Structures are given as C-alpha cells and as structure tokens.
Amino acid sequence: MKILIIGSGGRESAFAYKIAQSSQLDKLFIAPGNPGTAQYGTNVPINVNDFDGLADFSKKEAVDIIVVGPEEPLVRGIHDFFSSQEDLKHIGVVGPKKAAAQLEGSKDFSKQFMIRHKIPTASFASFTKDNYEEGLKFLEQQKLPVVLKADGLAAGKGVLICETLEDAKTSFKEMLLNKKFGEASSTVVIEEFLKGIELSVFVLTDGHSYKILPTAKDYKRIGEGDTGLNTGGMGSISPVPFADPNLMKKIENQIIKPTIDGLKEERLPYKGFIFFGLMNVDGDPYLIEYNVRMGDPEAQSVLSRIDSDFVELLEGVVQEDLETRTYTVSPKIAATVVCVSAGYPGEYTKGDGIDNIENVEDSIVFHAGTAEKEGEIVTAGGRVLAVTSLQNTLFEALQQSTADAGRIFYKGKNFRKDIGFDLI
Ligand code: AMP
Ligand code: GLY
Secondary structure, eight states, X not given: OEEEEEEOSHHHHHHHHHHTTOTTOSEEEEEEOOTTGGGTSEEOOOOTTOHHXXXXXXXXXXXXXXEEOSHHHHHTTHHHHHHTSTTTTTSEEESOOHHHHHHHHOHHHHHXXXXXXXXXXXXXXXXXXXXXXXXXXXXXXXXXXXXXXXXXXXTTOOEEEESSHHHHHHHHHHHHTSOTTGGGGSEEEEEEOOOSEEEEEEEEEOSSOEEEOOOBEEOOEEETTTEEEXXXXXXXXXXXXXXXXXXXXXXXXXXXXXXXXXXXXXXOOOOEEEEEEEEEETTEEEEEEEESSOOTTHHHHHHTTBOSOHHHHHHHHHTTOGGGOOOOBOSSEEEEEEEEOTTTTSSOOXXXXXXXXXXXXXXXXXXXXXXXXXXXXXXXXXXXXXXXEEESSHHHHHHHHHHHHHHOBOTTOBOOXXXXXXXX
C-alpha cells in the first residue's frame, strides 16, 4: 500500500512514525514533511493547499490513501477535490469533506450543530457587525469571565477569555469592527466560561461506526503552572488519569454518539478523525470544540501508544468497514514535552543549529519546526521538536521526556518542565 501524509509538523511526524511500522506499507510519502519525517518515508516538496500538485503526485505514484494532518486543506475541501474527479476518486482520503469540516472551520456552525443534537456545551450567541449593538447588550448580561471566539480559523489564536466587561467590549469591537482576526472574526461567538479540567478525546470514524482512541490532555500555555500566552500546545500526556470508565461512558453517550448520528442524519459524510475538546465540569463532560483532525502534540502521545498496525484502522476508514477492524493499546503511559524557539508564541528566532538529538535514547524525538541547512538540522518554526516517552507510570514518563528534552541543544531552547505534574 502507498500512503501520502499531508503536513509538516509534530503530528505528521507521529503519523509517519506509526505508519512506517505497518507490514502493509509499500511506500510512504510526506508532503511537505520535515527532516524528521524523512527517517520514515520520502518527503515531497508540495504545499498542503496545492491540491493540483498533490493530485498529480498521487496519480504518478499510484497513492492508495491520503492522511490529511492539518485542518486548512480539509476546510478548503481537499477531500471533495479528490472524490469529485474520475481519475482521483479511487484514492481514500482520511479527513472529512468540506461541509463536515465546518465543525472546525466555523465555531457558529459547530455550536448550532451541538444544539441541534443536544450535545452539552457552553451557552452562547453569535454576532456580526449588523447586530453589533445587540452583542454589546448581550455582553452586559454575561457572567465574568466571558469567552469571545472568532468564528473562522485563526491558527489557534481566535479565543479570548475576558476577565472584565470593559476588556470584553474592547475585544468584541476589535474582532468585529476592526477585523482583529481578519475574515475569521467577521462573526464572533460570545460564550459562557466553563470552569473545570480539560481533556481531549479522539475518534476515528468511517461515517458509520467509530473507534475511540486513547485519551490525552494537552498543555496550551507557554508558561509553567499554566501561565502566559496560549500556544499550539507545549506538551501532552496519554491516557488522562481522571478519564475513568464512568466519565468515558458519559462522553460516549452524550457527546460521541450524538455527533456520529448527527453527521449521518444531516448527510455530512465523515471519514477521518474527530477531536473532541472537552471540559470536565464536576464529573459532567461539556464539548468546547470540535477539530476535524488529530491534535498536535496529542497525536505524539496517542499514536505512540497504539501497539497494533495503525494502517488497519486507516484502511477501515477508507473502505468503510471500520467496525470489523480491531486495534490494541499499550498499557504504558505516554508523555510528550515540546521544545520551542526563543520568543514563541510571539516572534521567534529561526535557523539555529540543533545538536545532540542522537544522544536521546529512551524517548522518541518527533520533528516539528526543523529544516535542513547545509547538512545540518536547524530550527525553522515555533514548535521545534516533540520528545515523547512511554513508561510504566506517568511520573517516569514525564521524568524521561523532560530529561531528554534537556539533552537536546539549540540557541534559546525553551520547554515546560511541569507538563503533566498537576495530574500526579
Ligand atoms: P479553542 O480554540 O476553542 O480550543 O479554545 C482555546 C482554549 O480556550 C480551550 O482549549 C480552552 O482552554 C479555552 N476555552 C474555550 N472555550 C471555553 C469556555 N467556554 N470556557 C472555558 N474555557 C474555554
Ligand atoms: N493541541 C491542540 C490542537 O491541536 O488543536
């Protein structure tokens, strides 16, 4: 089987690592990939949104399955692009079509979907510049803090948690009238703040049945003790200790099943990953958001725990017989620590040489923002590397990943030394 992974981050490195272990694999390509994915397959220099380029390559190489890593090509309709053309539609695309990708592409769409299917979520209302004044009045009636969300994709930056009414009104104006997040904030969702502890649940579906993958928790803030600015994610652990059978049953019955049934009912074909961003509020799960892809850096922790052949599940998705497929999970605990560039999540430096990756023996080092320059691996993004280890206890896994993150060197390296320790 020939598989093409689309993307170039830590998540795609984890996909490449896992898929490369498959006995069914003949050839693995990653577009565009990074120096780390080149260990597992062949990188091809095609942009994730260059659908024509990806199509030509897939035809030339007789690709069987495409695994789409990031949300943007999905929201732009990569799956529809392939399935609507005679000479491409035999290629299985893991990732939803454009219509269902709106679950991530539009916060308003996803909230309306949750309401239609009675999925527990924070109360909300949506506004555009046409009912701006009404939005201000609505804000005055909300409890603080209050959450403002840009409707569209904003690279993880479109959510603001406002502690004061003044801050909320100013941000609301900036988003709607001054287009703080461009077109993404031409609609703004005002949402009730949920107080609880977050977790992520991942499901793989072929549109009929589904498999629940291992749970994970990510750490979004840049600073230790969950302080400072939001990032793409500074670390993750899997499984989540408080996701006990009782909570998981509620999540499945109240959130996962109604979602899968809702997609079927609304004729939104979905083949791919659904990422449920959840808040556990005193033992009751609420859905904060859908993502239509795996998480990053959750994928590094989740996929490294899957013991069986992962291609078996991907094949089940594209052939729509996922129900007949099985998979096994390691009882070990995974911990991922992300090494970032100096300045991230603000402006950051690039092009600094990375040393000592080869000295890491007991963790997997997934590349994210790296590049090759004159034979040397250099930094090339905000999140540079993700260091994942699997151990018998959460404590040991965290110790291992943190120690190994410390063994790698580049100028201005930063990583959190407290990932997961709140759960011990
Ligand atoms: P999102 O981009 O929707 O993932 O939101 C980013 C982060 O904002 C989430 O991971 C939560 O930590 C936080 N957040 C979003 N919505 C809420 C909410 N209604 N209540 C509390 N925190 C929220
Ligand atoms: N780590 C959160 C995300 O991938 O959206």
